[in-house]
Amino acid sequence: MPTLEPVVAPCWCCAGEFAEVDLVRLGARPEAAICLDCARFVKRRAVARRDEHRRTPFGAVRGGVQRVRDRVISNGWHERGPLGAFLRRLDRFLP
Known part of the structure; x- marks a missing residue:
């Protein structure tokens, strides 16, 4: 087979x-x-x-989310135990 x-x-x-x-x-x-x-x-x-x-209001929001995302990654918070798991899950729902 x-x-x-x-x-x-x-x-x-x-x-x-x-x-x-x-x-x-x-x-x-x-x-x-x-x-x-x-x-x-x-x-x-x-x-x-x-x-x-x-330039749109939604674009400004997405830009703000991206700046926060960049900060989280640069600080390595996305790799820290339960906090990291929460942040990675949350990221799936953000623009």
Whole structure:
């Protein structure tokens, strides 16, 4: 009985190995794929870049959240036990 190994491919961004179901293919460049975590990161960067060109109240809020996120990461708070777990979970719900 043959065993079916899941097809794995590298993430173009972080070089991690992921199953096809956990990758996002990039439209006209199907050979390029990024994992779901990197896709979320790239989306945040794209929205931040768009906010630089169009000043809006929502953009100001997103900028404030990003400054707090940068401070948390620079201080290493996201790696500290229960506090870190809470901050990482909270980050999933922030813009």
